[in-house]
Amino acid sequence: MSMMEEALASATDTKVCVVGPGSADGSAAMFRDLFPTAGKVLVVEDPRTKSVAGDNVVSRLKASGVEVSEYVMNPDGSDFHATYAKVEEVREAIRGERVTGNGERGTGNGERVVVPVAVGSGTINDLVKRASDELGLRYMVVGTAASMDGYTSYGAAITKDGMKQTLSCRAPLGCIVDSAVAASAPREMTASGYADLIAKIPAGADWMLADAIGSEAIHPLAWRLVQEPLRAAISNPSGCASGDEREVRKLCEGLVMSGFAMQAMGSSRPASGTEHQISHYWDMEDLSFGGRPVSHGFKVGIGTLFSTKTLEFLLRHDLSTLDVDKAVASWPTTFDALKATFPAVYGDRPAHIRRAEDEMAKKYTTPDKIREELSTFKRVWPELSERIRAQIMPFDEVRENLRLAGAPYEPEQIGVTRAKFRDTCRGIPYMRNRYFGLDLVTRLGLLDELLDDLFGPGGIWFPMPPESALTSSPSQTCK
Ligand SMILES: [Zn+2]
Numbered sequence: 001m002s003m004m005e006e007a008l009a010s011a012t013d014t015k016v017c018v019v020g021p022g023s024a025d026g027s028a029a030m031f032r033d034l035f036p037t038a039g040k041v042l043v044v045e046d047p048r049t050k051s052v053a054g055d056n057v058v059s060r061l062k063a064s065g066v067e068v069s070e071y072v073m074n075p076d077g078s079d080f081h082a083t084y085a086k087v088e089e090v091r092e093a094i095r096g097e098r099v100t101g102n103g104e105r106g107t108g109n110g111e112r113v114v115v116p117v118a119v120g121s122g123t124i125n126d127l128v129k130r131a132s133d134e135l136g137l138r139y140m141v142v143g144t145a146a147s148m149d150g151y152t153s154y155g156a157a158i159t160k161d162g163m164k165q166t167l168s169c170r171a172p173l174g175c176i177v178d179s180a181v182a183a184s185a186p187r188e189m190t191a192s193g194y195a196d197l198i199a200k201i202p203a204g205a206d207w208m209l210a211d212a213i214g215s216e217a218i219h220p221l222a223w224r225l226v227q228e229p230l231r232a233a234i235s236n237p238s239g240c241a242s243g244d245e246r247e248v249r250k251l252c253e254g255l256v257m258s259g260f261a262m263q264a265m266g267s268s269r270p271a272s273g274t275e276h277q278i279s280h281y282w283d284m285e286d287l288s289f290g291g292r293p294v295s296h297g298f299k300v301g302i303g304t305l306f307s308t309k310t311l312e313f314l315l316r317h318d319l320s321t322l323d324v325d326k327a328v329a330s331w332p333t334t335f336d337a338l339k340a341t342f343p344a345v346y347g348d349r350p351a352h353i354r355r356a357e358d359e360m361a362k363k364y365t366t367p368d369k370i371r372e373e374l375s376t377f378k379r380v381w382p383e384l385s386e387r388i389r390a391q392i393m394p395f396d397e398v399r400e401n402l403r404l405a406g407a408p409y410e411p412e413q414i415g416v417t418r419a420k421f422r423d424t425c426r427g428i429p430y431m432r433n434r435y436f437g438l439d440l441v442t443r444l445g446l447l448d449e450l451l452d453d454l455f456g457p458g459g460i461w462f463p464m465p466p467e468s469a470l471t472s473s474p475s476q477t478c479k
Pocket of ligand 1: 296
């Protein structure tokens with residue numbers, strides 16, 4: 001069985017997926033296979049994706065005898081983002097297309113179902129994914145850029161009530177990613193996808209640590225879906241940046257497999273580690289630069305640098321000789337004692353404190369349990385540290401690859417000063433009830449040492465003078 005067949009066999013929502021040059025040409029055939037009784041198609045696109053793929057998809061659907069309407073988001077070509085208002089806009093556009101048995105619009109008996117087809121990348125896919133789900137409809141996506149791993153994952157990243165959140169919804173029934181179209185997408189989109197994919201390297205190491213203490217066991221298939229195609233997919237960052245179709249195809253495949261791993265496990269764990277927590281933290285703060293939101297992949301890429309440094313820091317410690325009692329003694333003895341430290345960590349940010357309290361109510365671990373965890377690490381460290389060493393990519397290589405891919409490789413390139421970066425890293429351990437390498441550092445009582453190492457004098461992110469801090473960034477888009 002090919003990896004794709006395995007992925008599809010384990011997928012809860014998606015039945016078919018094709019990645020390749022010109023694969024959008026097969027959209028009508030896939031559509032008729034998946035939706036034999038559909039009354040009508042609504043193609044949701046924007047002016048750019050309409051011209052690079054939407055028009056092709058529409059003409060092929062029409063040629064196969066399907067009734068098609070188009071909904072072009074922001075037809076003036078202006079920017080838009082994945083907000084809940086946009087979900088509602090798409091949802092109403094789909095609802096407005098429902099047709100009755102005799103071809104008249106309406107909601108009476110004999111209604112024929114409209115099937116949404118998203119033509120675009122992260123934003124359009126997430127909007128259509130959620131809007132369809134709210135109407136109880138399945139949908140299909142034709143992906144136009146290798147910009148993130150959300151094509152085949154469940155859930156949609158939507159800004160609602162002022163906060164970016166993952167709203168639940170099913171993954172598409174069918175997925176096409178046309179790698180020839182993706183190869184000619186704006187360079188920063190491919191760079192974003194590259195960064196979202198290289199993140200799976202330290203994320204895998206984070207998962208090994210969680211697995212070792214029984215926090216979240218490694219799901220063998222989900223692990224393979226992400227990790228097996230990964231090294232090849234990120235091996236040629238310059239090729240990705242220059243739009244080499246074969247390289248971009250590998251990137252698309254790697255990203256699609258990550259989505260499938262999340263479907264297989266019903267969790268984002270296979271594709272998300274410390275670096276994604278950093279990205280989510282900046283989502284909470286609405287991080288934008290140059291007047292535009294910073295793309296998911298770009299935030300994740302900078303997070304990946306920190307996450308890699310965290311793992312390298314851990315590997316410099318021989319935990320097999322750990323003084324467990326000493327480490328346990330530094331850990332707050334009660335949840336209330338831990339909570340009392342949050343104002344110093346988050347300052348005047350009540351939303352952050354609320355979130356930390358909510359997550360840590362589930363994540364707080366008693367000193368006895370910490371003792372057990374650290375004793376486990378002490379016992380398995382010789383073997384585990386070797387596996388982590390083999391898993392991760394050295395920091396310099398990660399940073400150089402991001403640079404070659406055209407992705408940001410310094411925090412200032414996404415509008416994050418080094419002081420802010422440090423502040424973010426300090427706040428991460430309490431923001432999510434999930435175990436990462438940074439949690440081990442924290443539970444060893446070494447978080448300040450790690451931060452001083454990176455952000456203190458001589459550290460790689462020692463603050464620069466303010467006037468040179470915010471340099472110009474690679475141009476960004478979040479579509
Ligand atoms: Zn991601």
